[in-house]
Amino acid sequence: MTGRDRGADLQAIEPSPVVILVRPQLAENIGAVARAMGNGGLFHLRLVAPRDGWPEQKAWRMASGAHRILDAATVHETVADAVQDLHRVFATCPRARHIIKPVLTARGAAVELHEIGARGLKTGVLFGPERAGLDNDDIACADSLIRYDLNPGFMSLNLAQAVMILGYEWYIARDPDAAARGLQTNETGIATKFELEQFMEHLIRLCDESGFLKNEQKRPGMVRNLWHLFQRGEITSQELNTLHGVIAELARGRKP
Amino acid sequence: MTGRDRGADLQAIEPSPVVILVRPQLAENIGAVARAMGNGGLFHLRLVAPRDGWPEQKAWRMASGAHRILDAATVHETVADAVQDLHRVFATCPRARHIIKPVLTARGAAVELHEIGARGLKTGVLFGPERAGLDNDDIACADSLIRYDLNPGFMSLNLAQAVMILGYEWYIARDPDAAARGLQTNETGIATKFELEQFMEHLIRLCDESGFLKNEQKRPGMVRNLWHLFQRGEITSQELNTLHGVIAELARGRKP
Numbered sequence: 001m002t003g004r005d006r007g008a009d010l011q012a013i014e015p016s017p018v019v020i021l022v023r024p025q026l027a028e029n030i031g032a033v034a035r036a037m038g039n040g041g042l043f044h045l046r047l048v049a050p051r052d053g054w055p056e057q058k059a060w061r062m063a064s065g066a067h068r069i070l071d072a073a074t075v076h077e078t079v080a081d082a083v084q085d086l087h088r089v090f091a092t093c094p095r096a097r098h099i100i101k102p103v104l105t106a107r108g109a110a111v112e113l114h115e116i117g118a119r120g121l122k123t124g125v126l127f128g129p130e131r132a133g134l135d136n137d138d139i140a141c142a143d144s145l146i147r148y149d150l151n152p153g154f155m156s157l158n159l160a161q162a163v164m165i166l167g168y169e170w171y172i173a174r175d176p177d178a179a180a181r182g183l184q185t186n187e188t189g190i191a192t193k194f195e196l197e198q199f200m201e202h203l204i205r206l207c208d209e210s211g212f213l214k215n216e217q218k219r220p221g222m223v224r225n226l227w228h229l230f231q232r233g234e235i236t237s238q239e240l241n242t243l244h245g246v247i248a249e250l251a252r253g254r255k256p
Numbered sequence: 257m258t259g260r261d262r263g264a265d266l267q268a269i270e271p272s273p274v275v276i277l278v279r280p281q282l283a284e285n286i287g288a289v290a291r292a293m294g295n296g297g298l299f300h301l302r303l304v305a306p307r308d309g310w311p312e313q314k315a316w317r318m319a320s321g322a323h324r325i326l327d328a329a330t331v332h333e334t335v336a337d338a339v340q341d342l343h344r345v346f347a348t349c350p351r352a353r354h355i356i357k358p359v360l361t362a363r364g365a366a367v368e369l370h371e372i373g374a375r376g377l378k379t380g381v382l383f384g385p386e387r388a389g390l391d392n393d394d395i396a397c398a399d400s401l402i403r404y405d406l407n408p409g410f411m412s413l414n415l416a417q418a419v420m421i422l423g424y425e426w427y428i429a430r431d432p433d434a435a436a437r438g439l440q441t442n443e444t445g446i447a448t449k450f451e452l453e454q455f456m457e458h459l460i461r462l463c464d465e466s467g468f469l470k471n472e473q474k475r476p477g478m479v480r481n482l483w484h485l486f487q488r489g490e491i492t493s494q495e496l497n498t499l500h501g502v503i504a505e506l507a508r509g510r511k512p
Binding site: 036040041107155156168 | 291292295296320363404406409410411412416417420428
């Protein structure tokens with residue numbers, strides 16, 4: 001609609017659930033929701049009776065490039081209308097209510113959304129208006145509730161934040177291994193013990209040559225301490241290369 | 257500072273990591289960060305060289321009641337100053353850079369933050385300015401990097417969203433069982449098989465009385481189908497009570 005389309009490379013993880021904003025109040029929040037959807041690999045946005053009408057330029061300004069999501073958004077008069085082509089509907093519902101439906105965490109819901117989608121069924125998630133949240137009639141249109149596991153002492157959750165958490169879990173749940181993959185390394189590998197040994201030989205040879213280890217009695221303990229120091233954490237191959245250079249250079253400076 | 261203190265019941269999950277905003281630009285974003293911290297059970301906020309100075313009223317207006325977090329925030333000239341009392345520092349870093357540090361997901365980092373905190377050590381997490389992100393000097397102050405597992409096709413992540421995701425994972429990681437607890441029920445339990453049996457007896461007795469099951473040959477299959485129908489999903493005790501009432505009422509209407 002406006003601005004350059006930084007979101008040309010928006011990639012939805014299909015089949016992705018429809019995000020349904022029920023009576024959203026501020027267009028800025030709708031834009032922020034679109035941005036969060038982009039982050040989470042969600043694409044389909046429906047608006048039920050947006051308070052200030054639609055389209056609203058302010059939404060596009062807040063979307064930070066996620067314009068295609070807003071361009072494709074549809075407007076509906078009622079929740080029932082917005083969900084009529086869907087097979088399974090979830091409602092985000094922070095407060096405990098006297099409603100008899102299964103309640104999932106965001107993480108559990110994301111897994112279930114993928115499972116349902118993989119069966120070729122269409123899903124959607126309802127998010128309520130900024131202040132009041134979903135009312136009982138809205139929730140009656142849903143099969144299950146989603147309750148975020150967040151600080152019960154501070155329940156004021158921004159609308160775009162609520163969509164972000166779902167999108168984040170949705171994105172991670174695309175790949176069951178991704179969550180477990182806690183530690184990666186950045187373009188360089190952890191050094192092998194062989195690489196470490198090569199470095200330690202280099203270091204100790206230079207220490208010997210410099211006279212640093214000349215005390216024969218203390219030498220074994222000092223060498224052991226050096227080993228402990230460089231073994232303590234994971235050290236990368238690239239770090240070892242740097243250290244090789246450092247000690248070679250230091251040793252060169254010392255020589256006549 | 258201003259407004260009613262809706263955050264009087266902010267509960268941090270201590271020892272919680274310090275959130276360090278490096279050269280934040282907009283006071284509104286600092287307020288939105290405080291709100292997200294409240295959601296995630298984080299409390300300690302430090303600001304490094306906020307562009308528009310500090311304090312800024314706009315931050316309190318955006319914090320939605322998380323005023324105590326802003327009231328307690330401290331301002332620092334440099335990242336080095338902001339981290340000097342901490343034992344372990346993480347840096348959020350979306351882009352691949354030629355930096356040799358371990359990289360964790362938000363989920364992995366949250367677990368590690370709890371583990372480090374449990375050893376009595378203080379932790380902090382750096383978040384960069386809105387547009388540019390952290391620079392290489394900032395990152396040099398950190399031990400490890402955090403890279404969120406989000407859509408690489410749309411990397412524009414709002415500052416408060418970045419803090420929200422960390423806070424969300426921090427809150428969940430307080431309780432290793434919480435993540436696994438995918439399905440809860442809402443103030444009512446799933447019906448026992450005994451409760452279901454009582455209901456089915458009630459239903460079939462009324463069906464017999466009404467004449468609905470009068471065809472002796474078809475009766476076993478029809479009864480089996482009714483059982484299948486009510487056994488298909490989990491049914492709650494409260495739902496069964498409602499159904500008891502429904503069928504009793506229907507049966508009453510039929511009687512002379």
